[in-house]
Amino acid sequence: MSGPLIVGVLVAAGVFLLLRPGQLRLVLGFVLLGHAVNVLLLAAGGLHRREPPVDGGGAESADPLPQAFILTAIVITFGITVYLLRLLRRASRRGSRPPETWDGGPR
Amino acid sequence: MSILLIVPVAGPLLAAAVLLALPDRLVLRRVVALLATAAVIAVGVVLLVATSDGEVPVFRVGDWPPVVAITLAADPLSALLVTVSAMVVLACLVAAVGTGDDRRQAFLPLTMVLSAGAYGAYLTTDLFNLFVLVEVMLVPSYVLLALSGGPGRAGAGRVYITTSLLGSTILLAGVGLLYGVTGTVGLAELAGVAREVPAAAVAGGVVLLAFALKGALVPLHDWLPRAYPVASPVVVALFSGLLTKVGLYAIIRIYAVLYGGDSAYHPLLVAVALASMVIGVLGAIGVGSMRKVLSFHMVSQIGYVLLGLALFTAASLAAAIFYLAQYVLVKAALFLCAAAVRSTRGTDRLSRLGGLASSSPLLALAFGVAALSLAGLPPFGGFLAKFLVLRAANETGDWLVLTVAVLVSLVTLLSMLKIWGVAFWGEAPRAAREGTARPGLALLGPPLALGGCALLLGPLGGPLLQVADAAAAGLLEPAGYVRAVSGR
Numbered sequence: 001m002s003g004p005l006i007v008g009v010l011v012a013a014g015v016f017l018l019l020r021p022g023q024l025r026l027v028l029g030f031v032l033l034g035h036a037v038n039v040l041l042l043a044a045g046g047l048h049r050r051e052p053p054v055d056g057g058g059a060e061s062a063d064p065l066p067q068a069f070i071l072t073a074i075v076i077t078f079g080i081t082v083y084l085l086r087l088l089r090r091a092s093r094r095g096s097r098p099p100e101t102w103d104g105g106p107r
Numbered sequence: 108m109s110i111l112l113i114v115p116v117a118g119p120l121l122a123a124a125v126l127l128a129l130p131d132r133l134v135l136r137r138v139v140a141l142l143a144t145a146a147v148i149a150v151g152v153v154l155l156v157a158t159s160d161g162e163v164p165v166f167r168v169g170d171w172p173p174v175v176a177i178t179l180a181a182d183p184l185s186a187l188l189v190t191v192s193a194m195v196v197l198a199c200l201v202a203a204v205g206t207g208d209d210r211r212q213a214f215l216p217l218t219m220v221l222s223a224g225a226y227g228a229y230l231t232t233d234l235f236n237l238f239v240l241v242e243v244m245l246v247p248s249y250v251l252l253a254l255s256g257g258p259g260r261a262g263a264g265r266v267y268i269t270t271s272l273l274g275s276t277i278l279l280a281g282v283g284l285l286y287g288v289t290g291t292v293g294l295a296e297l298a299g300v301a302r303e304v305p306a307a308a309v310a311g312g313v314v315l316l317a318f319a320l321k322g323a324l325v326p327l328h329d330w331l332p333r334a335y336p337v338a339s340p341v342v343v344a345l346f347s348g349l350l351t352k353v354g355l356y357a358i359i360r361i362y363a364v365l366y367g368g369d370s371a372y373h374p375l376l377v378a379v380a381l382a383s384m385v386i387g388v389l390g391a392i393g394v395g396s397m398r399k400v401l402s403f404h405m406v407s408q409i410g411y412v413l414l415g416l417a418l419f420t421a422a423s424l425a426a427a428i429f430y431l432a433q434y435v436l437v438k439a440a441l442f443l444c445a446a447a448v449r450s451t452r453g454t455d456r457l458s459r460l461g462g463l464a465s466s467s468p469l470l471a472l473a474f475g476v477a478a479l480s481l482a483g484l485p486p487f488g489g490f491l492a493k494f495l496v497l498r499a500a501n502e503t504g505d506w507l508v509l510t511v512a513v514l515v516s517l518v519t520l521l522s523m524l525k526i527w528g529v530a531f532w533g534e535a536p537r538a539a540r541e542g543t544a545r546p547g548l549a550l551l552g553p554p555l556a557l558g559g560c561a562l563l564l565g566p567l568g569g570p571l572l573q574v575a576d577a578a579a580a581g582l583l584e585p586a587g588y589v590r591a592v593s594g595r
Binding site for chain 2: 023026030033034036037040041043044045065066069072073076079080083084087090091
């Protein structure tokens, strides 16, 4: 039962950070949400779903497909996070400090 | 034959690699990008012809067995959308020569990657690959928006990235849940599953929610009119032709295959469709630049397509697909008109425009044709599309739907007339009168060609209607698609 608990805590923390003011918190919130989804994908796999495609395998082997999903998802999330941080840095270098609101409009 | 399916994905990606290797040869770069896109159009037409008799070409990358292969397949709907999207990309590439957007080093490679992701999303048969290809499409769009934007682009870029990222996270969670319930992410294996397993219906609902956000359906539309108008008009034309349409395509495909058009969801879909139509068109009234008006109309027009899907009859699905195809072309034509206006007058704010009809009559012609088609006046393609949707709605006898659809198209006409009256007929402002710049061929050609398509689709819409009918039949009865994709 640890899977749902971890997902729940990560989503709660991620959403909390998303709703706080400040851009760095928003980036961190998305990182946590990404982790939550990755744990969810892992939990979606299970042990008895499929045989290993190549070797025949033992009696119990973990489902490889969700792990492949997660690997792909991690790469994508990492790339976008880096891009977000770059945008953040550019915004903070332009003005003396980043704008108060995320879309740059009045609060 | 089926090997051709890889061309729309691999071709533009290869072109992007070649473009990165040719940093300084502007003419050569343009030729490479145009050729790659033209090749995709050719493949799209071949696929359209091949799928017209109900055959579904399938390509498994690396010839792996169906369970583990990355499978691409084309039915009439996919083939049509690939062709139409590639036409929009071609028009945008030509217009970018005129506006100078493609002088930025990154523009052409990013456009190629973006379009490859969109074509791939239309052709893939697997929800996880759909997620990956949507990301392939979105990541270049983040950069294009931030690169090409005017003032306020940093803020708009952040809104756009945040929304897209949230959508992608929800999408991935939905795909994970669906895999947890059913043990597969292949569309063929998932056919009809949401009708039988309630948990799969919930998981599919999470996926649909993510695509509703990406497709900017009300009440998840607010990001679109805030983010899009900041980008340069050519980039917005590209986005309007590809990005939100992929979301819409995914909703159509998933609702047809997973849910089998389950009528329990019709009231919800009709409500979302009507709300999108009304709120989009009302939002367009209060804004003051061509790009903003057109962006709000995107939300509104998506409602008509969704309405056709919601009714889920053969006639309404064919109407929705016809509508989608002609609307993508018309919308791109309108945004490219805005691009021509902005690059000759330096702005597309209505308060600073006027007298365009006398200074560039051809541009006025292109805008007029596309705008009247968007509003749905005969004899343009837009009229036929709206007529088909309304006729399908009439068969269900729902008067509220009919009334709203007609009223919304009247308001659409009003807001097109507003642009026309101010920008094209109005008195030219003093500053603009001195500049005598006229849009060149590269700026005028694409909107004229796309507007010409809109005009021809009215009286000569028969072939497209046949394709739409075939696509609707495939959606109503996905057994052929499922059999071809699953290889059984």
